[in-house]
Amino acid sequence: MEHNIDAKGLACPKPVILAKKAMDACSRGDVVLITADNEMAVENLRKLAASQKAEYASTKLGEKEYRVRITVTQEKENQTEAEFPVNCFVPTADNTVVVISSKEMGNGDEVLGRILMKGFIYALTQLPKLPETVLLYNGGAHLSCEGSEALEDLKKLDREGVEILTCGTCLNHYGITEQLAVGRVTNMYEIVEKQADASKIIRP
Structure with a gap:
């Protein structure tokens, strides 16, 4: 059929x-x-x-x-849990997802906001227990691209096994798809899925 x-x-x-x-x-x-x-x-x-x-x-x-x-x-x-790990995922206490939707942290001065965001991402690399996933969308998509001041820290997280996911629609909107330098492209379905399955969500 x-x-x-x-x-x-x-x-x-x-x-x-x-x-x-x-x-x-x-x-x-x-x-x-x-x-x-x-x-x-x-x-x-x-x-x-x-x-x-x-x-x-x-x-x-x-x-x-x-x-x-x-x-x-x-x-x-x-269909079994082994065959469909996404749909049958059971959250654990360690499944922390960091959600970043802007190049700046907080509201106010943009320069200060970018300094704070760079410091926030660096601080993530120093946690005793790293997050499972970092989701980047809207303005946050710039952070995983060439020229980002936070790029080296995101690459460090990636090397340590943290999943770095950047919204493909956002990369396309800003015209920076070819500049993605760490992690992989994701979509809104997976963004929602990751947050729904998370035991903890951190938003700077």
Whole structure:
């Protein structure tokens, strides 16, 4: 059975959410076909398929038209915690997520705010127990890019095993996607998921 989704014009994370709902209603061998109009949606759908151990293929039909094909390969009753670690994640006391949405810390003087943010990220590297994840979105996306004063400290966290995730929509909005220098690109679905699963959220 085929399920068709028209995700053209839909912003992140709607294409992923629609595809996930369709996959949840599928049986093994069913196909979900999604039409999208941007590469970010295509990449996010690829990540969704990988997380669900589904077959994935994409085709560029035109300048702003893509067709994504996801084939469900597992029956729902066979889904286990090992197969779906994202959906079956059980928070622990150590699952701390740091959420940064600006280049500055606090409100007021911008120069002071940037100094404070640099100090905050450095202080993270000195904690006896490091966070599991650092989420960067909106203005915070600049911090993980080339030229950021906090870049070396974020790289240190990355080397220590901290997951550094930067919003792809935000990087694209500011025109700095190619300047990302640490961690990986994420989407709004994963940003929400990480915060929902966190045992503690820290916001500077």
